Amino acid sequence: CFLCEDERDVSNISQAGVGSCLKCPESVSLDLSQGQKVLAHAGAHILYDPSVKRADEPCGICLRPAPLCQFFLTKGRGARGRPKVDRERSTCPVDVSFSYHAAEKSTSGSPCSNVPIACPLCPKSSPAVWRYNLQQHFLRLHANASSVSQYQQLWEISELEHAGLLSVWEGRLTSVVKRTKKSNTAPLRVSDDHRARAAIPL
Numbered sequence: 001c002f003l004c005e006d007e008r009d010v011s012n013i014s015q016a017g018v019g020s021c022l023k024c025p026e027s028v029s030l031d032l033s034q035g036q037k038v039l040a041h042a043g044a045h046i047l048y049d050p051s052v053k054r055a056d057e058p059c060g061i062c063l064r065p066a067p068l069c070q071f072f073l074t075k076g077r078g079a080r081g082r083p084k085v086d087r088e089r090s091t092c093p094v095d096v097s098f099s100y101h102a103a104e105k106s107t108s109g110s111p112c113s114n115v116p117i118a119c120p121l122c123p124k125s126s127p128a129v130w131r132y133n134l135q136q137h138f139l140r141l142h143a144n145a146s147s148v149s150q151y152q153q154l155w156e157i158s159e160l161e162h163a164g165l166l167s168v169w170e171g172r173l174t175s176v177v178k179r180t181k182k183s184n185t186a187p188l189r190v191s192d193d194h195r196a197r198a199a200i201p202l
Contacts, residue, residue, distance in 0.1 A: 019094065021172075023049060023063065028173055035098025040112035044169035046132045047162070055140075057133040060114045062094045069093075070127040071116040085116060104131075106157065111164025117154060121145060131155055 019030045019038070023045050030038055042060055045052050052058055056065035069092040075081045084100045106113040116128030121142045129137045134155035138148055 021045075021063075023051065024172055032094070032096050035096045036103050036110050036112065038096050039098060039103055039114055040110065040165065040168045041172060043112040043114040043132060044165045044172060046114070047165050048169040054133070054136055057130070057136050057140075059092055060116070060130040060132065061092050061096050064092075066133070067127070071130075073116060073118055073128050083118070106161040106164065108160075108164065111161050111168070113157060113161060120151060120154075131157075 019032050020026055021028055021030065021041065030041060032038060039060060042058075042063055045063060046054065046058055046060070052063060053065070058065055059069035062069060070090060071092065072086040072089040073083045074086040074089075076084050082101050085098075087097075100115055102110070104113055104115045114130055114132045117131055117134060118124070119126065119129050119134070119137060119142075121138075122129075131154070135152075138145075138151065138155075142148060
């Protein structure tokens with residue numbers, strides 16, 4: 001899970017803005033304002049960390065096993081509104097925002113496409129399932145469904161995505177520092193004795 005660096009308490013992570021991964025050394029910090037990078041870090045653990053059990057269907061943000069975290073989707077504005085996470089109904093204690101539309105597509109710069117997806121075989125009121133967990137979800141709840149094969153494209157990912165997440169996994173021990181905010185520190189005052197003065201001709 002991503003926990004507060006000072007107290008290592010998952011309930012306080014949204015107050016800190018910087019998180020640390022319990023699966024990594026404490027020196028590894030994550031900027032929680034960089035949602036897609038947090039998704040990629042967690043996604044790399046899900047795909048390549050042997051200590052993360054895929055059968056637990058871990059949360060794509062904090063890695064806690066299901067159903068501790070539940071995500072619900074809502075429709076965006078307009079007739080063609082795209083799905084997005086309903087933050088009011090979702091229960092993950094880690095406050096991370098990300099663009100659903102951008103995150104659902106794997107690119108070279110942002111390889112992770114692990115987003116919550118509405119299971120087509122579950123009731124509409126059910127929580128969404130993270131893409132990387134969807135195959136396990138089908139094996140657990142829908143193994144006897146005759147049409148499972150037609151949904152494989154929902155959880156299958158490309159070799160490029162696998163390679164991109166492997167690169168994230170191999171570089172996971174590199175700290176990601178939170179972007180620096182404008183300092184509130186008072187400007188440095190320079191005494192008259194230390195100022196460089198130029199003579200003004202009369």
